[in-house]
Amino acid sequence: xxxxxxxxxxxxxxxxxxxxxxxxxxxxxxxxxxxxxxxxxxxxxxxxxxxxxxxxxxxxxxxxxxxxxxxxxxxxxxxxxxxxxxxxxxxxxxxxxxxxxxxxxxxxxxxxxxxxxxxxxxxxxxxxxxxxxxxxxxxxxxxxxxxxxxxxxxxxxxxxxxxxxxxxxxxxxxxxxxxxxxxxxxxxxxxxxxxxxxxxxxxxxxxxxxxxxxxxxxxxxxxxxxxxxxxxxxxxxxxxxxxxxxxxxxxxxxxxxxxxxxxxxxxxxxxxxxxxxxxxxxxxxxxxxxxxxxxxxxxxxxxxxxxxxxxxxxxxxxxxxxxxxxxxxxxxxxxxxxxxxxxxxxxxxxxxxxxxxxxxxxxxxxxxxxxxxxxxxxxxxxxxxxxxxxxxxxxxxxxxxxxxxxxxxxxxxxxxxxxxxxxxxxxxxxxxxxxxxxxxxxxxxxxxxxxxxxxxxxxxxxxxxxxxxxxxxxxxxxxxxxxxxxxxxxxxxxxxxxxxxxxxxxxxxxxxxxxxxxxxxxxxxxxxxxxxxxxxxxxxxxxxxxxxxxxxxxxxxxxxxxxxxxxxxxxxxxxxxxxxxxxxxxxxxxxxxxxxxxxxxxxxxxxxxxxxxxxxxx
Numbered sequence: 244x245x246x247x248x249x250x251x252x253x254x255x256x257x258x259x260x261x262x263x264x265x266x267x268x269x270x271x272x273x274x275x276x277x278x279x280x281x282x283x284x285x286x287x288x289x290x291x292x293x294x295x296x297x298x299x300x301x302x303x304x305x306x307x308x309x310x311x312x313x314x315x316x317x318x319x320x321x322x323x324x325x326x327x328x329x330x331x332x333x334x335x336x337x338x339x340x341x342x343x344x345x346x347x348x349x350x351x352x353x354x355x356x357x358x359x360x361x362x363x364x365x366x367x368x369x370x371x372x373x374x375x376x377x378x379x380x381x382x383x384x385x386x387x388x389x390x391x392x393x394x395x396x397x398x399x400x401x402x403x404x405x406x407x408x409x410x411x412x413x414x415x416x417x418x419x420x421x422x423x424x425x426x427x428x429x430x431x432x433x434x435x436x437x438x439x440x441x442x443x444x445x446x447x448x449x450x451x452x453x454x455x456x457x458x459x460x461x462x463x464x465x466x467x468x469x470x471x472x473x474x475x476x477x478x479x480x481x482x483x484x485x486x487x488x489x490x491x492x493x494x495x496x497x498x499x500x501x502x503x504x505x506x507x508x509x510x511x512x513x514x515x516x517x518x519x520x521x522x523x524x525x526x527x528x529x530x531x532x533x534x535x536x537x538x539x540x541x542x543x544x545x546x547x548x549x550x551x552x553x554x555x556x557x558x559x560x561x562x563x564x565x566x567x568x569x570x571x572x573x574x575x576x577x578x579x580x581x582x583x584x585x586x587x588x589x590x591x592x593x594x595x596x597x598x599x600x601x602x603x604x605x606x607x608x609x610x611x612x613x614x615x616x617x618x619x620x621x622x623x624x625x626x627x628x629x630x631x632x633x634x635x636x637x638x639x640x641x642x643x644x645x646x647x648x649x650x651x652x653x654x655x656x657x658x659x660x661x662x663x664x665x666x667x668x669x670x671x672x673x674x675x676x677x678x679x680x681x682x683x684x685x686x687x688x689x690x691x692x693x694x695x696x697x698x699x700x701x702x703x704x705x706x707x708x709x710x711x712x713x714x715x716x717x718x719x720x721x722x723x724x725x726x727x728x729x730x731x732x733x734x735x736x737x738x739x740x741x742x743x744x745x746x747x748x749x750x751x752x753x754x755x756x757x758x759x760x761x762x763x764x765x766x767x768x769x770x771x772x773x774x775x776x777x778x779x780x781x782x783x784x785x786x787x788x789x790x791x792x793x794x795x796x797x798x799x800x801x802x803x804x805x806x807x808x809x810x811x812x813x814x815x816x817x818x819x820x821x822x823x824x825x826x827x828x829x830x831x832x833x834x835x836x837x838x839x840x841x842x843x844x845x846x847x848x849x850x851x852x853x854x855x856x857x858x859x860x861x
Contacts, residue, residue, distance in 0.1 A: 264712075312341035313454045314358055316350055318365040318377030318413075321537070321651060322703050324402050327435075327443050328364040334451055340458050347380040348707075348852060356390035360429075360457055362450055363417055366402040369818040369860070370616075371412025376707055379852045381413065384420050396457060397421050398430035398450045400443060405436050405587035405645075408616040429453040436587060438646045481529055484649055487541050487699035488530060492692045493664065494522040499757050516753075517671040518725060518760060519690055520655070523700065526663040530701070534732030535708035535859070537651040538665050541699035542688040544647075548584070548625070549577045551679075555628035562637045573637050581644040584623045584684045588615070591627070593643045598633035626677050650685040651703050653815060653859060655728035659739035665700070668728040668760065708813065708857045714742035717810035719802065721824055723751035723780070723791050726816030727760050729859060733813075738773040746773065747805065751780035751791040791820070792827035799831040806832075812850065813857045821860035 313335055317328035328344060335342040347365075355361075368374045373381045383389060399421070401414020411434040418432045430453060433446035482488040499518045523538075532538070553560045553574065560574030577583060588607070595603040606614045622630075624644070635643075656666035671690040672683025692698060710733050711718065718737075720730040727750055734746055748765070752758025758781070768774035778798060782788040795802060806812065814824045825847070832843035850856035 311458060312343060313360045313362065313458065315342060315344045315362045315364065316347055316380075317344070317363070318347040318374045318380070320366050320368050320374035320376075322705075323439060324364050324366040324374070327400065327402065327439065327447075330443075331362060331364065331447055331451065334447065335454060338451065338455060340454060347377040348854075350380060352380065352383045352388075355384075356392070358392075358395055360454060361395060361397045361421075361426075362400070362454075363397065363414075363421075364400045364402070365414050365417060367404075367407070367409070367411050367413045370407060371409035371416075373413045375851065375858050377413070379848055381417065382848060384417065389420075389424060391425050392421065393425040395421065395424075395426035396429045396453075397426045398428060398433075398446075398453075400433040400435065400446050400450075402435050402439060402443075404585075404648075405589060406585040406619050408612050408619060410434065410436075410588065429457070436589075436645065437582070437648050482701045484539055484541070484701055487539070487701045488525070488528040489697040490523040490525055490528070490665070490700045492521065492694055492696045492698065493524050494520070495690070495692055495694065496520045498668075498760055516758065517673065517690065518758075519667075519669050519671060520761075521667040521669065521689060521692070522661075523665050523667070523698065524663065525665055525700075528663075530665075532654055532658065532665065532702045533704070533709060534654065534657050534736045535705050535710070535729050535857075536654055537703040537705060538654050538667060539649050539651050539701045539703045540685060540689070542647075542650060542685040544578045544581075544583050544684050545682055545687045545691070546578070548682060548684060548687075549574055551625045552577055552583060552628065555625050555632075556635050556640060558635065558637055558640065564637050564641050566638070566641055573641065576641045580647055581641065582647050583625070583644075585645070585648060586619050586622060586624060586627065587645050588619075590624075590643050590645065591618075594627060594631065594633055597635065598631040600631040600633075603627075603631050621676055623681060625679075629679075630677070649703075651861075653726075653728040655731045657732045657735035657739060660735040666731070668725045668731070670725050705859065707854065708815075708859050710736055710742070711744065711811050711855075713744075714740060715744050717745040717747070717805050717808065719747045719749070719805060719810055719812045721749045721791050721795070721812075721814040721816075723749075723816050723820060724758070725760070726814075726820070726859075729815050730813070731761060731764070734768055734773055738768070738771070744810075745775040747776040747778075747810075748774060749778045749780070749791045749794055751782065751789075751794075753781065753783040755779075755781045755784055790823065792823045795824065795827040796830055799834055802831055803835040806850070806855075809855075811855045811857070813859075815859040816861075818860045821858055 315328050315332045315335075317324050319325040319328075325346075332342050332344040365377060366374050399414050399418040401411035401418075403411035403414070411432075414434065415432065418428075422428065430446060430450045433442050435442035435446075496519065497517060498520045499516045549560070558573060560572060560577075562573045563570055564573050564576055566576075571580070591603065592607055594600075595607060605611060606618055652667045652669055654665050655668045656664060658664075667689070669686050669689060671686045672681075673687075674681050689698065708729065714737065718733065720733060722728070722730045730748060734748070736742075737744070737746060750760075750765075752760070759779075765774060765777055769777060778791075778794045780789045780791045780794050782790055812828070814821055828847055829840065829843050832846050833840050836842055836846070847856060
């Protein structure tokens with residue numbers, strides 16, 4: 244993917260032209276797409292079709308050679324790495340350097356041997372895994388076909404989250420592998436946490452300065468002209484994470500039920516889950532989204548959580564705290580600016596020093612990865628403050644805590660059906676741990692919203708998680724629990740567009756009575772022919788647990804036939820579930836290709852590379 248806006252206006256193209264456009268751009272690299280943007284810009288301005296420059300012998304106008312350009316390669320799951328890569332490319336372009344920007348799944352790996360200056364910007368997904376758009380590239384890089392790279396100069400910028408034990412894991416692996424293949428670093432590995440710019444900004448300056456030195460030294464002789472194209476740069480989205488739109492709450496409805504417990508009249512057991520369907524108005528915002536995109540929200544940490552942190556830290560919430568140019572009461576810093584439910588290794592290290600807790604120091608030892616992962620997984624800030632008391636002052640606590648992390652929710656609707664609205668499906672996180680009740684910060688905030696209230700939102704595009712451009716293609720969707728959200732939008736979109744392809748949905752939950760989300764809607768969709776197949780897995784309704792991956796194996800022959808006939812496959816939900824589904828897919832493919840497990844793995848990698856296997860896992 245080349246540099247792109249965070250949100251696009253509705254397309255004026257009809258469906259046939261959309262298909263033609265998708266075929267035109269399929270497989271084009273970043274320089275070709277930038278050239279095409281300039282070509283179409285000329286048409287839009289009424290200048291007629293620009294002349295296509297052709298060199299003697301029929302070749303197209305020369306692009307900068309590998310030794311005279313910077314290649315910025317990026318892999319991104321939620322858009323952060325893409326945006327950082329765009330900043331690097333735009334700054335290099337402004338400095339007069341030849342640069343190309345390429346998403347990893349659009350990069351021709353055969354070009355790697357000829358690269359001379361390569362910057363990689365990549366996020367880490369889950370526990371040290373690459374983002375989905377980088378799976379093929381990382382497999383190639385770590386495989387036997389990867390070339391020796393003695394002439395390569397490179398630098399790697401990793402984006403991660405220190406609430407995970409393997410922080411920036413895939414970036415560290417790529418950095419080490421490029422060096423192992425003979426490449427020479429021109430900048431140290433950058434490892435950015437959620438406050439990305441504190442690391443990415445200085446890293447970018449260093450890397451760009453080095454690129455300037457290297458490319459000027461490799462510049463062609465005077466008089467040699469390199470063809471350039473001024474790209475058409477769409478305007479940035481009006482509403483962003485830094486400047487969100489205040490969306491009105493139209494509906495906030497619980498869609499999980501109560502389990503019937505006895506034959507007595509209206510006797511029910513407790514609600515085990517609290518899943519909400521929330522409808523928000525985007526009227527007047529100009530925000531546009533496609534099914535598969537996410538809605539980002541700026542939440543306010545719940546008051547009980549803020550109060551618990553203040554009590555555990557023995558600090559005054561009314562105390563004024565200045566950080567940088569901003570002065571706020573401590574309680575407001577904690578409510579709106581700081582992360583209270585996700586811990587980070589740097590904070591734990593600072594707290595261990597202040598508390599003198601030997602047990603915490605031991606968990607931070609590099610050899611104790613399992614213990615640290617367990618701590619990060621089930622402790623919130625308040626748990627650490629209670630378990631290992633320490634003396635914090637107001638300013639030091641604010642400085643040590645991470646900035647509030649963005650929360651992204653898959654959009655559960657299609658604008659073709661709901662107009663200027665966005666629907667969400669979310670599980671409200673509530674649990675008992677360490678002797679206290681815990682509440683999810685963002686889900687608790689959203690669950691408490693009343694109709695007529697407002698929530699700050701923005702759109703986070705997910706270009707790799709879209710319905711097929713070819714509407715005649717079949718699709719298979721696997722979405723247990725709230726992973727069903729984007730597929731509600733997929734089915735609405737294809738129904739409203741009159742898509743000819745079939746829709747097959749796999750859904751799972753613990754119980755039919757309490758967890759069958761949107762049950763009536765799916766039944767109606769089946770009756771109307773908008774949904775063609777529905778397979779269900781309710782894991783706790785029988786003695787043997789049954790999950791969606793079990794249903795995939797049971798339907799293996801039909802599933803494989805759909806894939807062989809060009810179907811697209813999608814999965815949305817937890818990282819662990821996504822891995823189980825992937826393993827089931829491997830089994831299905833191997834069972835029907837003669838039992839060759841290696842060939843099955845290559846088959847799924849090919850599906851991902853072709854854009855026919857989309858994952859939205861978290």
